[in-house]
Amino acid sequence: MEVGIAAIGLLCSAGIGTEGARGGRPGPVPGFRPRAYISNRKSLKLMSRAVKLGVSAIALASGNQTELISATAPPRRAMFVGSNPLGGALDDLLPALDISTNSSGVLDLGSFATEGIPRIHPLWLVKGLSNNVLGIASMLHDFQGPNANYCQGESSGFLALHEAWATITEGRADLALAGAADSLLQAKALFPGRRLGEGAAFFLLRPWEPSDRWLVRSGAGEAALVQEEPDLGYLGVAGAVVGLARALLSGVPRATLRQGGLSLTVAATS
Amino acid sequence: MTRHPRRVWVVGVGVVTAFGSGLAPLTEALEHNRTAARPPLPSHAPKPSVPCLAEYQGTLPECPPFRDDRKVELLFEAFRQLAGLPEALGGRLGVFLGTGLSSVTPGELAHDLYPHLLGRSFDRRSLARHLSTEGGAPNRHLPGRAARALATRLHATGPVQTCFSACAASGQSIADAAMAIRRGEIGAALAGGHDSMTHPLGVASFFLLNTLSSKLCRPFDTRRDGFLLGEGAALLLLANPGAARAAGLEPLAVLWGAGSSADAHSATAPHPRGHGAFLAMERALDDAGIPPHAVEQVNAHGTGTVVGDRAEALAISRLLPESTSVCSMKGAFGHTIAAAGVVELAATIGAMCMGFSPGTAGCLEPASDCPINVQQEPLPRAPAVVLSNSFGFGGQNVSLVLAHPLA
Numbered sequence: 012m013e014v015g016i017a018a019i020g021l022l023c024s025a026g027i028g029t030e031g032a033r034g035g036r037p038g039p040v041p042g043f044r045p046r047a048y049i050s051n052r053k054s055l056k057l058m059s060r061a062v063k064l065g066v067s068a069i070a071l072a073s074g075n076q077t078e079l080i081s082a083t084a085p086p087r088r089a090m091f092v093g094s095n096p097l098g099g100a101l102d103d104l105l106p107a108l109d110i111s112t113n114s115s116g117v118l119d120l121g122s123f124a125t126e127g128i129p130r131i132h133p134l135w136l137v138k139g140l141s142n143n144v145l146g147i148a149s150m151l152h153d154f155q156g157p158n159a160n161y162c163q164g165e166s167s168g169f170l171a172l173h174e175a176w177a178t179i180t181e182g183r184a185d186l187a188l189a190g191a192a193d194s195l196l197q198a199k200a201l202f203p204g205r206r207l208g209e210g211a212a213f214f215l216l217r218p219w220e221p222s223d224r225w226l227v228r229s230g231a232g233e234a235a236l237v238q239e240e241p242d243l244g245y246l247g248v249a250g251a252v253v254g255l256a257r258a259l260l261s262g263v264p265r266a267t268l269r270q271g272g273l274s275l276t277v278a279a280t281s
Numbered sequence: 282m283t284r285h286p287r288r289v290w291v292v293g294v295g296v297v298t299a300f301g302s303g304l305a306p307l308t309e310a311l312e313h314n315r316t317a318a319r320p321p322l323p324s325h326a327p328k329p330s331v332p333c334l335a336e337y338q339g340t341l342p343e344c345p346p347f348r349d350d351r352k353v354e355l356l357f358e359a360f361r362q363l364a365g366l367p368e369a370l371g372g373r374l375g376v377f378l379g380t381g382l383s384s385v386t387p388g389e390l391a392h393d394l395y396p397h398l399l400g401r402s403f404d405r406r407s408l409a410r411h412l413s414t415e416g417g418a419p420n421r422h423l424p425g426r427a428a429r430a431l432a433t434r435l436h437a438t439g440p441v442q443t444c445f446s447a448c449a450a451s452g453q454s455i456a457d458a459a460m461a462i463r464r465g466e467i468g469a470a471l472a473g474g475h476d477s478m479t480h481p482l483g484v485a486s487f488f489l490l491n492t493l494s495s496k497l498c499r500p501f502d503t504r505r506d507g508f509l510l511g512e513g514a515a516l517l518l519l520a521n522p523g524a525a526r527a528a529g530l531e532p533l534a535v536l537w538g539a540g541s542s543a544d545a546h547s548a549t550a551p552h553p554r555g556h557g558a559f560l561a562m563e564r565a566l567d568d569a570g571i572p573p574h575a576v577e578q579v580n581a582h583g584t585g586t587v588v589g590d591r592a593e594a595l596a597i598s599r600l601l602p603e604s605t606s607v608c609s610m611k612g613a614f615g616h617t618i619a620a621a622g623v624v625e626l627a628a629t630i631g632a633m634c635m636g637f638s639p640g641t642a643g644c645l646e647p648a649s650d651c652p653i654n655v656q657q658e659p660l661p662r663a664p665a666v667v668l669s670n671s672f673g674f675g676g677q678n679v680s681l682v683l684a685h686p687l688a
Contacts, residue, residue: 057548085545086560096382096424096445128485136486137549137674139382141424141445146675149543155560157541158677159453162380162445163425170442177460183564271440272373273466 014179015223016214016277017079020071020190021256022064023210024243028071032260037208037244039196040064054147057138060209061095065144065192066151068211072188073152076215080152080186089156089184091174092145093167093191093248106130144192156184165239167191168212168252169268173275175216176227187216190256193247208244212256224280225259231274234265287570289459290525290532291683292370293518295362295473296627297355298614299335299511303362308631310613311639312659317614318497318509321479331493334479335511335615344430352380353427355514355620356475360431363471366518367435369528372468375439377458378428379450379474381619382486431471439467445619448582449541449673450474451515452622456539456679458519468524473627475514476619484510492586499643500583500609501590501651508584509643511615515627534630537571537666537682540564544676551589555596557678558582562600562668565680573601576682577664578638578656580625582672583609584616585643593670594651606656606664612643622671626683633663633685 021028022043025035048067049055058066069090073080080088107127111119132138140146142160149158157178161170168191175189190213198207219226237258239250246253251268258266259277267276296303299317300310310317318333341354342361356378367374425443432441440461444454451474458472478486487493487510498509519536520528542564544557551557566573579601581593597607610625617624632639640658647655665688672678 054548086542090543094445123481123485128489131485131489133489134549136382136490140447140675141382142447142673142675142677143548145446145543145677146548149545149676150548153545155543155545155557157564158446158543159444159457159541160446160677161442162423163428163441163443164423166425166442170440173440174457177464181460181464271375271442272438273440 012180013219014176014216014227015219016225016227017217017223018072018076018215019256019260020068020213021253021260022068022071023253023257024208029260032257035243037206040209049151051151054151057134058143058147059138061192061194062143062147064194064209064211065092065094066148068190068192068213069148069152069188072213072215083186085153085155087156087185088154089175089178089187090145090149090154090158091171091187091189092160093171093252094141094144094160094162095193095248096141096162154188165248165250166270167248169270172214172252172268173273176229176275179216179218185217189214189216191249191252193249195245195247202245206244208246210243210246210249210253212249212252225277226280228276228278230276231267231269232265232276234267234276235263237266237268287463288522289462289536290520290522291517291534291536291630292520292525292530292532293363293366294515294533294627294630295359296515296624297337297358298513298624299337300614302339302358304627304631307628308635311610311628311632312635312637314640314642314659316612316642331484331488332496333509335509336479337512351512352475352477352514355477355512356427359473359514359516363516363518367469367471369530370469370520370524371528372524373439374435374437375458375461375467375470376428376432376437376441377454377470377472379444379452379454379619379622380424380427381447381450381476381478427475435471446677447673447675448618448621449671449677449679450619452671452679452681453541453677455517455623455626455681456541459536459539462519462521469518469520471516472519473514473516473623474620476617477512478618479510479512494585497643498585498612498615499645500581500585500611500641501594501647501653501655502644503646503648505585505587505590505648507586508611509615511617513614513617513620513624515620515623517623517626532686534633535684535686537684538565538569539679539681540568541677541679544678546676548675551592551672553592555592557676558593558596558670558672559599561678561680562596562670565668565682569682571666571682575666576601576605576668578667579605579607580629580667580669581607581609582670583641584611591650593672594653598652604654606638607653608639608641608656610639612641622669622679626669626681629667629669629683636663637661638664
């Protein structure tokens with residue numbers, strides 16, 4: 012069975028959607044307003060910046076495909092996500108750490124237990140979960156099918172895309188959203204000296220239809236290898252899929268992602 | 282013995298739980314329905330109302346450069362038990378791990394962050410200077426590094442992946458590995474998971490979510506009120522039957538099928554009727570090509586929470602015959618979070634090999650709102666086919682069908 016891409020959702024510092032295909036430099040996604048994509052304001056409170064980007068990219072990829080999605084039973088809709096475990100939730104711990112650290116800078120576990128813990132937000136653990144894009148987006152779009160969340164560095168997006176391809180070819184789902192999201196703008200302390208950025212790209216895959224602009228195949232073939240998106244700075248787990256989305260949307264005929272002896276090539280069909 | 286082309290052999294097991302290192306102490310404890318719950322060390326108890334944890338008491342190998350990362354030490358202790366088996370299998374090997382949110386340990390906080398605290402914020406400049414001289418310190422927080430380290434050690438040339446789907450993580454990794462073997466992408470895989478959240482921050486996190494038991498963990502019991510927090514790691518060596526035979530290896534058990542689903546219901550609560558759990562189990566049976574009545578025992582996720590146990594029980598009762606035996610291991614060695622799926626699968630294999638079916642430690646009076654046949658005590662007869670569930674916070678569900686080699 013051949014697999015097609017019905018839609019791409021892209022957010023990066025060059026722009027949103029097809030505007031993000033060219034140009035750009037490291038920095039925030041311009042004009043990004045999560046509420047434009049996520050109507051459930053309650054769920055916004057549980058989201059880090061990277062999660063907002065990911066859920067918004069999924070909304071973009073599915074926005075023009077509501078007919079296709081609603082024609083597919085929710086249990087046949089799959090979702091695979093590459094995400095960064097650095098959810099930015101450390102700041103939420105600061106009040107507890109502050110009160111529990113003595114003047115010598117040593118953590119007092121007794122103080123942490125009695126005085127620190129009450130200062131931590133009850134949903135701290137939930138906010139920091141790496142699988143939040145997957146959990147929240149599957150809820151918002153009613154995707155009940157096969158799923159997984161991968162944290163394997165820069166390979167995460169490829170693994171998500173590969174599993175989506177495999178799930179469709181094996182007939183375990185009729186529709187799959189796959190991609191990755193990351194925001195490293197606040198992570199300068201962890202990546203000193205690097206140009207950092209943010210971005211997200213998600214792909215809506217299905218069994219091949221003639222109206223699909225792109226075809227996904229296993230194997231490398233003769234295609235440009237996408238490993239990251241250097242122009243936009245280091246995008247962490249999202250680099251390769253943002254690079255792939257930009258290549259496809261800007262008209263590159265073939266592009267390949269690979270890891271561990273596996274590879275996928277996406278080719279334009281016209 | 283099965284020659285079904287879609288079935289994947291389990292030819293090696295390494296496991297660490299609060300009962301000890303290896304399958305022997307684990308199966309011995311399960312055969313006697315014991316619990317590993319012990320009062321936590323004073324530094325681990327954030328409040329007196331968390332009476333017990335299930336922690337591994339032995340020594341663990343040092344794993345440089347994974348300084349102060351207990352879950353990685355647990356993983357390498359499990360890996361040590363496989364001693365040369367992965368290398369014995371020819372062909373491409375993949376590494377598939379499930380891991381959890383335990384990256385930020387108190388030791389790391391103390392070492393990396395506390396010296397740079399300025400009131401309610403970090404001195405980010407001094408922190409950046411510190412990290413830049415640490416030689417890879419940021420990598421300590423990346424969950425994919427343990428899988429990469431195992432792959433490097435084994436010279437594995439296949440895919441390397443880390444699944445991070447809360448308590449479903451290691452179950453999903455097993456499923457992904459099995460699918461990759463079936464597709465012929467690899468001949469064998471080291472698959473499993475590891476987690477340790479028994480440190481103060483981990484205990485605090487679950488305490489704040491009101492999910493820990495205030496007494497003893499009692500899955501599916503009338504008086505259940507939360508789970509026992511455990512820690513552990515397990516690795517299964519999975520192989521294509523042909524590759525295993527060529528290496529002279531016999532199966533300990535056979536993975537027949539897998540299914541995953543999403544609740545798509547709530548970010549913080551399971552579907553009240555266990556719809557996602559039902560879908561995962563139904564898919565696993567379909568993938569295995571067996572009818573519901575072929576399942577002889579369910580190893581339930583069964584954490585001991587009021588809503589979680591009820592939802593799972595409703596899903597099981599909707600799918601499987603009323604007489605199907607259901608057990609939970611969470612009262613025995615606790616909820617090992619991201620490692621739960623594979624640790625419980627390892628325990629199931631151990632029980633199969635020893636010829637018994639595990640009971641449900643802690644369940645004294647099965648609850649009427651859980652309409653299933655809870656097996657409270659171990660029975661001296663191994664089930665031929667087991668359905669094992671793992672459900673993650675965030676709504677990810679995975680079910681695996683495991684069978685005795687002679688089934």
